[in-house]
Amino acid sequence: MNKxxxxxxxxIVTSSIMGISYNLLSQNGIPLVxxxxxxxxxxxxxxxxxxESIEEGTIKxxxxxxxxxxxxxxxxxxxxxxxxxxxxxxxxxxxxxxxxSFEPSDPKLKTxxxxxxYVIYCGSDDCDLSKRLANEFAKIGFTNLYVFxxxxxxxxxxxxxxEVPEND
Amino acid sequence: xxxxxSNKYLVTFCRLAFAIIFLFAGIExxxxxxxxxxxxxxxxxxxxxxxxxxxxxxxxxxxxxxILLIFDLFVEENSLLLNSLLVVFTVMVLIAVLRGLDIDxxxxxxxxxxxxxxxxxxxxxxxxxxGYIVYKFNSNSIPLLKKH
Numbered sequence: 001m002n003k004x005x006x007x008x009x010x011x012i013v014t015s016s017i018m019g020i021s022y023n024l025l026s027q028n029g030i031p032l033v034x035x036x037x038x039x040x041x042x043x044x045x046x047x048x049x050x051x052e053s054i055e056e057g058t059i060k061x062x063x064x065x066x067x068x069x070x071x072x073x074x075x076x077x078x079x080x081x082x083x084x085x086x087x088x089x090x091x092x093x094x095x096x097x098x099x100x101s102f103e104p105s106d107p108k109l110k111t112x113x114x115x116x117x118y119v120i121y122c123g124s125d126d127c128d129l130s131k132r133l134a135n136e137f138a139k140i141g142f143t144n145l146y147v148f149x150x151x152x153x154x155x156x157x158x159x160x161x162x163e164v165p166e167n168d
Numbered sequence: 169x170x171x172x173x174s175n176k177y178l179v180t181f182c183r184l185a186f187a188i189i190f191l192f193a194g195i196e197x198x199x200x201x202x203x204x205x206x207x208x209x210x211x212x213x214x215x216x217x218x219x220x221x222x223x224x225x226x227x228x229x230x231x232x233x234x235i236l237l238i239f240d241l242f243v244e245e246n247s248l249l250l251n252s253l254l255v256v257f258t259v260m261v262l263i264a265v266l267r268g269l270d271i272d273x274x275x276x277x278x279x280x281x282x283x284x285x286x287x288x289x290x291x292x293x294x295x296x297x298x299g300y301i302v303y304k305f306n307s308n309s310i311p312l313l314k315k316h
Contacts, residue, residue: 007245011236012229019228023201030201034209034220082272084283100203100272126212 037131039147042066047146059134059145067119067148068160075117078137079152080129091121091152092161099129104140114142121148121155174305182301183247183309187237189295190250194230196276197223207274211260212267229253237302240311244303251299258292265289 023029042060047070062070071077077094079086086096097108099122118137122129130147137145148155156162172178197204205223209216230253233246261273264284273284282288302309 004245004248007242008249011232011242011245011249015228015232016225018232019225022198022228023224026201028199028201030205030220030223032221032224033217034205036216085270088270100206127210129206132206 037128037135039131039149042146044069059131059138059147061149062119062146064148064150064154064158064160066146067121067150067155070117070119070146071160073117075119075146076112077148078118078120078133080120080122080133081127081152085123085152087165089152089156089162089164091155092163094121094163097133099133099136102133102136104136109140114140115144117144117146118142119146119148121151124151124153125149127151173301174308176308176310179301179305179309182298183237183240183243183306186247186250186295186298186302187234189234190230191234191238193276194227194234197227197274198231201227204274207272210269210271210274211264212269213260213263226253240309243306243309247299247303247306251296251303254292254296254299258289258296261285261288261292 020032023032039059039061042062044066047062047066071091077091079090079094079096080099081090081096082098082100083096086094086098090096095108095112097106120130120134120137122133130149130151134145134147152162201220201223204227205219208214208222209219214222230250233250236242237246237250257275261284264271264273265286269284271284273282273288275282275288
């Protein structure tokens with residue numbers, strides 16, 4: 001085998017061993033295989049029920065109609081996308097808490113009531129920012145959370161209230 | 169032109185700059201592997217099950233390659249390896265742009281918040297150029313460690 005190629009393979013294998021070992025020992029380590037988190041769909045009747053606690057893995061998803069129903073009851077919508085996407089357009093009255101920069105100690109979180117009803121969404125059904133942010137919210141004591149899986153694009157497509165920049 | 173590009177100070181500068189770029193990129197990603205995995209999955213190119221393993225391994229290849237480059241070890245191999253990775257990343261960014269995805273590129277982790285776009289592609293092309301100079305003219309580079 002070409003010596004250069006052999007050296008490249010040695011470098012890749014050594015780096016890989018270091019990477020896997022570090023990942024196993026690190027507190028921030030992640031599973032080697034990524035699995036998509038599935039959410040159970042919420043029933044219409046339970047939407048406005050308040051719960052005392054919610055755990056990661058028990059958060060439910062809601063449909064577009066259910067999301068709009070909660071919107072009309074003044075549930076708080078949280079946009080989990082980054083601030084660029086949020087600035088390009090978002091569900092009217094939504095707050096932006098980007099999942100990628102989420103910090104449990106964020107002062108913004110201290111100003112909002114954890115017992116109110118929250119709906120978390122991201123761009124569309126193929127992004128999982130909303131699910132991950134909902135898990136983070138559950139960990140810090142938010143009790144009434146739903147994930148609107150279809151997200152902003154589907155909401156916009158169905159002409160529900162949005163806020164977009166004036167020049168769009 | 170070739171004599172200018174092969175100037176030993178320029179080649180040394182390129183080698184160190186190229187290494188430092190990858191060193192910082194790798195460190196940022198190692199600090200937040202989950203965020204980097206999300207960045208990779210946002211490109212929607214790799215199957216979901218394989219995303220984490222790339223997020224775990226790629227930063228270490230970048231860091232090990234960068235450290236070896238700094239110490240002038242296996243320079244041809246490392247510059248070729250890191251430049252190949254950079255070409256793949258650039259193609260991924262280009263595909264994302266062509267597909268209309270407006271996503272964080274994940275190039276230096278997610279905290280720096282760089283978007284995919286023509287600016288990112290231009291930056292990568294310049295870095296590929298730097299990597300090529302290192303690969304092609306490394307024999308003129310000034311080693312950090314004295315070789316016997």
